[in-house]
Amino acid sequence: MGHRVSKQQQQHNNNSSNSNHNNKKEKRQSIGRRKLIGNLIYPNSNSNNSSKKRKSSSLQCKQEKSGVNVLVLGASGSGKTTLINQIRLMSSDNISKEERLEYRTVILFNIIEAMQSILSAMNKYDVPIDCVHRKAVAEKLLQEVNPFPTTLDIFRSIRSLWKEEGNIQLLYDTRHEYQLSTINDTAEYYFEHTLEHVSSSKEALINYLPTDQEILRANRKTTSIVEHSNISFKQVTEGSDAGSNITTYDYSYYNILDVGGLRSYRKQWAEAFAYKSLFSTLLFMVSLSEYDQCLLEDSTTNRMQESLLLFESICDLQYFKKSSIILFLNKTDVFKEKLSSSPLYVYFPHYKGGDHYENACQFILGQYKKITVKSPNKKIYTHFICALDTVDVQLVMSALHEDIIQISLDQTTLL
Ligand SMILES: Nc1nc2c(ncn2[C@@H]2O[C@H](COP(=O)(O)OP(=O)(O)O)[C@@H](O)[C@H]2O)c(=O)[nH]1
Ligand SMILES: [Mg+2]
Numbered sequence: 001m002g003h004r005v006s007k008q009q010q011q012h013n014n015n016s017s018n019s020n021h022n023n024k025k026e027k028r029q030s031i032g033r034r035k036l037i038g039n040l041i042y043p044n045s046n047s048n049n050s051s052k053k054r055k056s057s058s059l060q061c062k063q064e065k066s067g068v069n070v071l072v073l074g075a076s077g078s079g080k081t082t083l084i085n086q087i088r089l090m091s092s093d094n095i096s097k098e099e100r101l102e103y104r105t106v107i108l109f110n111i112i113e114a115m116q117s118i119l120s121a122m123n124k125y126d127v128p129i130d131c132v133h134r135k136a137v138a139e140k141l142l143q144e145v146n147p148f149p150t151t152l153d154i155f156r157s158i159r160s161l162w163k164e165e166g167n168i169q170l171l172y173d174t175r176h177e178y179q180l181s182t183i184n185d186t187a188e189y190y191f192e193h194t195l196e197h198v199s200s201s202k203e204a205l206i207n208y209l210p211t212d213q214e215i216l217r218a219n220r221k222t223t224s225i226v227e228h229s230n231i232s233f234k235q236v237t238e239g240s241d242a243g244s245n246i247t248t249y250d251y252s253y254y255n256i257l258d259v260g261g262l263r264s265y266r267k268q269w270a271e272a273f274a275y276k277s278l279f280s281t282l283l284f285m286v287s288l289s290e291y292d293q294c295l296l297e298d299s300t301t302n303r304m305q306e307s308l309l310l311f312e313s314i315c316d317l318q319y320f321k322k323s324s325i326i327l328f329l330n331k332t333d334v335f336k337e338k339l340s341s342s343p344l345y346v347y348f349p350h351y352k353g354g355d356h357y358e359n360a361c362q363f364i365l366g367q368y369k370k371i372t373v374k375s376p377n378k379k380i381y382t383h384f385i386c387a388l389d390t391v392d393v394q395l396v397m398s399a400l401h402e403d404i405i406q407i408s409l410d411q412t413t414l415l
Helices: 022-037 047-056 080-089 097-124 132-142 152-164 166-173 187-198 202-206 212-216 263-273 288-292 303-316 332-338 357-372 390-414
Strands: 068-074 226-232 253-258 281-287 325-330 380-384
Touching: 068 080, 068 303, 068 390, 080 212, 080 226, 080 253, 080 390, 097 132, 097 152, 097 166, 097 187, 097 212, 132 152, 152 166, 152 187, 152 202, 166 187, 187 202, 187 212, 281 288, 281 303, 281 390, 288 303, 288 332, 288 357, 303 357, 325 357, 325 390, 332 357, 357 380, 380 390
Parallel strands: 068 253, 068 281, 281 325, 325 380
Antiparallel strands: 226 253
């Protein structure tokens, strides 16, 4: 089970520059990058504080561990925790009842927040609710604030709005055209599956324990460094001629560090970097589908630009200067779906590939690869995935394992 180790918060602002003068621009960008991942990781900034934090840390990864150690980084919402949960579900480190109960609250809140976001957007765009009774229900629901009352009444109201008010589903389906990024892409799954169950009776609601599929879709902010130790699993490989295609790799144990991706939590990453020698494999997660969205913390910064800047600042860090990086380009499902309704060239004017999925994938990948050109020894291993798709993740895990072996060979050669 995940082991929580620290909780600190500090807000940082992005200072990326638009100056025409290159040196000024670089200087400002460097300040911006510094703020992106917090001062702690820079040796000349507040180093006393840093060592104190490290000393007070109870990270289990201080000890040598056998197996593969992977540090997963990336902006908030890119899918880090979802991928790790998929890996855990495939392995012996299943999700306990206690953790499922924590997810229960998150999911019930996700459902209420998603319907509130839809209703707010309907108000904003003057989309009417036809029935007077449902209009009153919607107004009441909009007044609820976090922590939400998770009563049977609320879920029955949401169910009736979703099932009976045509404009609500219409607005949900066209959310990409309206740039409604506050409406979670996984909400439909809850409206179609979870609501049926939790609104069926008081007992069903009280005893509700989320399934694996529901947990994978939960939007839960990671607020501390979470270590998942000794995740062991059998890998499925294709093309085995021994009758069975199930095989276990030599490295069957994974130790994975998950971190909070919001700017305010990036200061904690220093703690994870301090164990760089142990967590030698760096996996950077990107959400492909967020090219047309702004940050939750800052409505003026494009999420893809933030992720690119974050990636650049990670690549520039002394800790990772020579490291190879595994780049996961996630949310291929949403990316594919929204390309035609939200053209990529609007956000990246250099892009000329239209709404062709492969062109768009290669363009975004190119933006990340460009960043690593200045470090010729750095190898980038890339994978396009949909972290919600178990089969996809299973296939990628086999490839990931090959990458990790290659990275360890590369490192031996470089020594
Ligand atoms: N549609 C879709 N949703 C995803 C995918 N990966 C993650 N998500 C959802 O995106 C949201 C944020 O994911 P999360 O793993 O918490 O991001 P993190 O902040 O990087 O840990 C959750 O609601 C996930 O279910 C994906 O490949 N496709
Ligand atoms: Mg997370």
